[in-house]
Amino acid sequence: MYTEREILESLSKVEASREQRLKDRENIKRMTAEDKEAILKAYHPDYKDDNFENLKIGVNKGDKVPHELADMLQANPRINTADIDLANPTYDVDVLVIGGGGSGASAAIEAHEAGANVMMVTKLRIGDANSMMAEGGIQAADKPNDSPMQHYIDVMGGGHFVNKPELVSKLVNDAPEAIRWLNELGVMFDKEEDGEMTTVHGGGTSRKRMHACKDYSGAEIMRVLRDEVFNRNIPVVDFTAAIELIKDVDGKIAGAVLLNMETNEIMVARAKAVIIATGGAGRMHYNNFPTSNHYGATADGLVLGYRAGAKLLFADTLQYHPTGAAYPEQILGALVTEKVRSLGAQLVNRDGVAYIHPLETRDVNASGIIRECCARGEGVPTGTGQAVWLDTPMIEMIGGEGTIERRIPAMMRMFGKYDIDIRKVPILVYPTLHYQNGGLEISANGMTAVENLFVAGEAVGGIHGRNRLMGNSLLDIIVFGRNAGQQAGKAVNAGITLKDLTLSHVDAYKAEMKDAGIETDLVSPKLLPTYHHREANK
Amino acid sequence: MENMVDVYLYGKKYSVPSNLTIMKAMEYAGYQLVRGCGCRNGFCGACATIYRIKGETELKVALACSTKVENNMYVATLPFFPVVKQVYDVNVIKPTEQIMMQLYPEIYSCIGCNACTKSCTQGLNTMQYIAYAQRGEYEKCAEASFDCVMCGVCSSRCPAGISHPQVGILARRLTGKYIAPKSEHLYDRVAEIASGKFSDAMQELMGKSIDELKELYNSRDIEK
Numbered sequence: 001m002y003t004e005r006e007i008l009e010s011l012s013k014v015e016a017s018r019e020q021r022l023k024d025r026e027n028i029k030r031m032t033a034e035d036k037e038a039i040l041k042a043y044h045p046d047y048k049d050d051n052f053e054n055l056k057i058g059v060n061k062g063d064k065v066p067h068e069l070a071d072m073l074q075a076n077p078r079i080n081t082a083d084i085d086l087a088n089p090t091y092d093v094d095v096l097v098i099g100g101g102g103s104g105a106s107a108a109i110e111a112h113e114a115g116a117n118v119m120m121v122t123k124l125r126i127g128d129a130n131s132m133m134a135e136g137g138i139q140a141a142d143k144p145n146d147s148p149m150q151h152y153i154d155v156m157g158g159g160h161f162v163n164k165p166e167l168v169s170k171l172v173n174d175a176p177e178a179i180r181w182l183n184e185l186g187v188m189f190d191k192e193e194d195g196e197m198t199t200v201h202g203g204g205t206s207r208k209r210m211h212a213c214k215d216y217s218g219a220e221i222m223r224v225l226r227d228e229v230f231n232r233n234i235p236v237v238d239f240t241a242a243i244e245l246i247k248d249v250d251g252k253i254a255g256a257v258l259l260n261m262e263t264n265e266i267m268v269a270r271a272k273a274v275i276i277a278t279g280g281a282g283r284m285h286y287n288n289f290p291t292s293n294h295y296g297a298t299a300d301g302l303v304l305g306y307r308a309g310a311k312l313l314f315a316d317t318l319q320y321h322p323t324g325a326a327y328p329e330q331i332l333g334a335l336v337t338e339k340v341r342s343l344g345a346q347l348v349n350r351d352g353v354a355y356i357h358p359l360e361t362r363d364v365n366a367s368g369i370i371r372e373c374c375a376r377g378e379g380v381p382t383g384t385g386q387a388v389w390l391d392t393p394m395i396e397m398i399g400g401e402g403t404i405e406r407r408i409p410a411m412m413r414m415f416g417k418y419d420i421d422i423r424k425v426p427i428l429v430y431p432t433l434h435y436q437n438g439g440l441e442i443s444a445n446g447m448t449a450v451e452n453l454f455v456a457g458e459a460v461g462g463i464h465g466r467n468r469l470m471g472n473s474l475l476d477i478i479v480f481g482r483n484a485g486q487q488a489g490k491a492v493n494a495g496i497t498l499k500d501l502t503l504s505h506v507d508a509y510k511a512e513m514k515d516a517g518i519e520t521d522l523v524s525p526k527l528l529p530t531y532h533h534r535e536a537n538k
Numbered sequence: 539m540e541n542m543v544d545v546y547l548y549g550k551k552y553s554v555p556s557n558l559t560i561m562k563a564m565e566y567a568g569y570q571l572v573r574g575c576g577c578r579n580g581f582c583g584a585c586a587t588i589y590r591i592k593g594e595t596e597l598k599v600a601l602a603c604s605t606k607v608e609n610n611m612y613v614a615t616l617p618f619f620p621v622v623k624q625v626y627d628v629n630v631i632k633p634t635e636q637i638m639m640q641l642y643p644e645i646y647s648c649i650g651c652n653a654c655t656k657s658c659t660q661g662l663n664t665m666q667y668i669a670y671a672q673r674g675e676y677e678k679c680a681e682a683s684f685d686c687v688m689c690g691v692c693s694s695r696c697p698a699g700i701s702h703p704q705v706g707i708l709a710r711r712l713t714g715k716y717i718a719p720k721s722e723h724l725y726d727r728v729a730e731i732a733s734g735k736f737s738d739a740m741q742e743l744m745g746k747s748i749d750e751l752k753e754l755y756n757s758r759d760i761e762k
Contacts, residue, residue, distance in 0.1 A: 026762075033756050128576035128584055142727040145761065148736050149743050157755035165744040173740065176727040186628055186711025188680060188718065195719030206760045216685065219581050223688060224714075227707050231625050239572065261572050294577040330559050330606060334579045409685055413660070414580060417604055528572070531565040 013352035043367040075522035086501040089270040096271035101129025103457025104277035105225035106481030114489025123241035134218025135337035137210040139471035140175035159465020202470035204361040253453040272496040273488035276301040280458040289433040290333025300525035301459035310448035313461030314438030322365035324432020326387035344398040349378035366431040387428035446484035456484040543609040560602035574617035583689030619690035621701035635674030647698040654692035679709035
């Protein structure tokens, strides 16, 4: 419950203006293209040059990335290559999937469907992934007033028109099929009584195409995919991280070096195709932001791929979700789903003013909150920083009593644990590090420039350009996860002959570091963040 | 000076700030977590925790990531619990009463003690959803179990050896696949795309310059 004087004073202003804001809500103007550009340049962290540095080595030498990522890309490998016995692998499979989230599980299921001998490795458990935490929904143009082209335009506009067209086209064309696949696996989508999918808007969508499973959308999808992996008896080696990729002497991908997270045992997995499905990087805490991401989101796949010669695309662009929880401090940075705004809650400043349209794209709304708090003095002090209000009681005034419990039960529960009833009082929010827009570059077949090295999910760059829309990440893990599994299966079926295995690319990378004068004690991939003592408050 | 409380992690006493969650208190004490830590926000069920406040008889359960520490809290974690997961082909099984009997017959040994409900970290009525499953009322079971994070605490407390989370997901998959009404518009659209209905328009769109796309984007109509 709110007890601080300044919060309570502002709260009464929010309550006082609510009736009028409700009446005026259809009239809030969307920002013009020029306004949007101006607010991004002034307030979005992606546009602050201090937050970035240029890479000194590798395929993207000279390109800018966040400091924290540069540190990991230009750190020492965790192994001495001479110590690794490549001739006697512990595992020998057709397809190795690295990562236990939604894209990894989708890939494994499809590779299995194609008849391949597939194995998943994950440094935590299958399902410990951002997929599990996606709340709001999944986009697909499956209504008569919508089309893949309409979806395409929204994706490109949201991404600032730099997305790779072949990837966007695949994303939107395969979207309805992805929903069908999930539904037939048994995912419980919200539907009307006649079977029509219940859909709403997300930020930046021009049609109501956001499908959901209450506000447990990702959890529902992930637990079904996990169940399906188990039903197929696909081996899942958990608490085991990939710490380096292996090639054959011709330069084709040939497996990975694995690390048991509990015993520190090093193992070798030989594989004819490898799918990187390692997810995002919120736990790198870029620019000291809190994050909505799960514990293992540390950009491991980017490091593995980069050392093996795969290229990064848009690694300098990150998504700050506008509505991270800012109060109470126990849940600082936790995701407050965009669906809260889809259902009608407005963003409101200290004085009770709805200063922006709640469904501008994420980058614009994050910038708007930073502007209110840091430039206009319109933020509410929370004790740990500044915040604006997200006026949740409006949802029930618009949708009727019971809407919150029915449509966003997870949000009600998350705040309810701290005696904040979101049906009755609004909540305080501030942007939180949410998504890695960029990642490893792939073609429409899911493959990187390294032969038979595939990437799927958040570790991919190019699908979402410089800003992802809500609901397109759950979509991309399914579309590109399935695609990577199918393509890897196909490649294996067509016949892949591996020659002798080698880690020479790791040695070459070390030599390149030395030549560039990089001396560091850091090792990578990071695998897990370290939170001790006061840092634990973050 | 922060307000400190005493917590007993696996029986060992630590003094930690009172505003921390159990998970952050463990990290404050110096633990580097590998097990028992996943999403850190109440969705993944990795951090099931059992605790007792000194002097009280009641054994409490919680997710460590979303529960504040209390003074004199004795904490044990349950990062893994061996539940039974039966393997089935979702395309072959049907939502009949027999399927539960075949796959999870132990649910009929429920003695009605309600320990599962009392121990649910999500506050679900677990025993009720098991009762629905017993009666083959899968849609009700699915709805009542929907918010389950599969942490497994219920199963750890069950004298009948029931794997409640696995019963719940079976009921939900049956509901999602067979019981919920079919979305005709979805199948229509999948067929249209497969027939190539949109191929030409999409090809044309992919060939557009950034300026042309900007024009289309900025002038697009937005559904009310």
